[in-house]
Amino acid sequence: MLKSKIKFARPARRKVSAFSLQPSAFAWSAFTLIELLVVIAILGILGVLTVPVLKNFRKSDATLGASRQLLDDVGRARQLAISQRTTVYMVFVPTNFWVDSSGVALNTASDSWWKNLAPALQTAVTNLADKQLTGYTFIAYGAMGDQPGQHAWHYLAPWQVLPEGTFIAMTKFTNTLAGPAYRIIDGIDPNKFFDVYGFCTNNAFPFPAETGTNTYAKRITLPYLAFNYLGQLSVDGQTLAPRDEYIPLAHGAVQVSKDAEHKTFVLSSDPLVLARSPEVTELPPGNSTNSAYNIVHIDRLSGRAILEFQKLQ
Numbered sequence: 001m002l003k004s005k006i007k008f009a010r011p012a013r014r015k016v017s018a019f020s021l022q023p024s025a026f027a028w029s030a031f032t033l034i035e036l037l038v039v040i041a042i043l044g045i046l047g048v049l050t051v052p053v054l055k056n057f058r059k060s061d062a063t064l065g066a067s068r069q070l071l072d073d074v075g076r077a078r079q080l081a082i083s084q085r086t087t088v089y090m091v092f093v094p095t096n097f098w099v100d101s102s103g104v105a106l107n108t109a110s111d112s113w114w115k116n117l118a119p120a121l122q123t124a125v126t127n128l129a130d131k132q133l134t135g136y137t138f139i140a141y142g143a144m145g146d147q148p149g150q151h152a153w154h155y156l157a158p159w160q161v162l163p164e165g166t167f168i169a170m171t172k173f174t175n176t177l178a179g180p181a182y183r184i185i186d187g188i189d190p191n192k193f194f195d196v197y198g199f200c201t202n203n204a205f206p207f208p209a210e211t212g213t214n215t216y217a218k219r220i221t222l223p224y225l226a227f228n229y230l231g232q233l234s235v236d237g238q239t240l241a242p243r244d245e246y247i248p249l250a251h252g253a254v255q256v257s258k259d260a261e262h263k264t265f266v267l268s269s270d271p272l273v274l275a276r277s278p279e280v281t282e283l284p285p286g287n288s289t290n291s292a293y294n295i296v297h298i299d300r301l302s303g304r305a306i307l308e309f310q311k312l313q
Contacts, residue, residue: 063251063294066166067307070247070296073160074225074305077138080156081227081303086142087237088156090225091205093128093135094173095278098267101203101219113220116213124208128159129265132278133167133254135159139205139224141237153206162249169248169288170280171196173223184248184293187310194246194295194308199223200235231303245298246308250288255279 074090081088100113114122128135137159142151162168171182181195203219206212214220225245228234233241256278257266282288295308 078231078303134162233300241300247296252282
């Protein structure tokens with residue numbers, strides 16, 4: 001019987017030349033110190049050019065977020081008015097809101113507004129100090145579920161606040177409802193403009209909560225928008241608003257006065273303290289009232305809101 005012989009082939013020996021033993025020049029290459037310094041310098045220049053752009057992106061995001069929030073909440077106020085079949089007031093927090101209509105804040109007279117607030121409500125007022133120009137809530141007189149003939153004031157939501165770095169422009173709080181208006185003109189289309197009048201004001205809301213009071217001789221004036229049961233803009237729930245509403249938004253900061261030692265918000269009857277109003281800064285200056293505007297526009301007949309902004313052509 002023949003046996004098959006299996007032969008295993010040996011691997012061929014590779015010839016090694018003297019050149020193959022030398023290390024490759026490419027394998028051992030490296031940056032020189034000068035090249036590294038050049039790269040670092042380029043990265044530094046790119047960083048200087050990029051940081052302002054990123055800051056602008058953050059500003060745009062904050063303003064867009066504030067616009068979206070205000071649009072949604074205007075729609076919410078309108079829907080609440082329709083669903084509750086009553087007038088809903090969107091009430092805002094102005095600067096120095098604790099100063100009563102006589103110009104005196106937190107006085108000790110027995111008939112003063114502050115004196116007649118419960119301690120818990122005085123705390124609630126203090127907690128609203130950081131919501132100046134940024135805070136708002138929804139209030140209605142009478143709502144679904146009230147007993148017939150026994151209507152009462154209702155806070156329909158907690159106090160809301162706009163995103164950090166944004167606020168409603170001071171123009172909206174300092175102008176009056178009767179005018180004259182502050183006109184914002186589009187930087188591209190000069191025929192497109194917006195006349196900004198002030199908010200309506202009312203002294204009858206319970207403040208800062210349903211159990212608060214605003215019925216004493218010296219009362220707090222609060223700015224508001226009103227939506228009637230049809231969802232239309234109204235002055236008082238009965239009278240249709242005379243014009244559309246424009247709310248300019250600003251990017252910047254509202255620096256509130258605080259006690260240096262206790263880090264608490266300052267509310268006092270001391271005239272020297274009252275002079276320390278919040279420091280309101282727009283960054284860049286005038287961004288709420290120039291061609292970089294972002295305005296919430298509310299149609300008086302429908303109560304619906306849209307965002308107005310400069311559209312590049």
